Amino acid sequence: MADEYFMLVCDDVPHDVVLTDPGVRVMDVVQVVRRLTGLSLWRSKVLTTQSPTVILAGVPQEDAVAAVSALRDVGAQAGAREQPEPGFLKH
Template sequence: MADEYFLLVCDDVPHDVVLTDPGLRVMDVVQVVRRLKGLSLWHCKVLVMQVPAVILAGVPKEDAAAAVSALRDAGAQAETREQPEPDFLKH
């Protein structure tokens, strides 16, 4: 049987939340990342200090926008990025 790939058409392209700068209130940003990811405080601090860092990957646009808003409210700079199209879909 031949392998076939099917493109599922959906309204929402997966998005990534990328932290670009933790700002001056690093511990506030760490707490937001901890709430978003559910990791330990130590792991979140390491993640925040290694910018640019993908905080959330493959989430719906609304969730990504809410996460970026929470990060910005804590004093960080963050953005959403659409995930690129997989290689096997490119012609």
């Protein structure tokens, strides 16, 4: 019997939140990253300074849009993108 893979049809495709540039208010961005991720202050700062980086992975679209908005409000450049389709689903 051949292996078959099925993708469940969902209302919401998972999104990633990507921080591309923290801007000049780095510590404000670090605080937002800390609030969004639940990471320690030190880890949030490391994550922020390693941009471009994925801040949140696999979140619903509404959460991704809210996170991007919070990051942009403090001067960062960020965006949300749909997670790519798994390789085994591509034809």
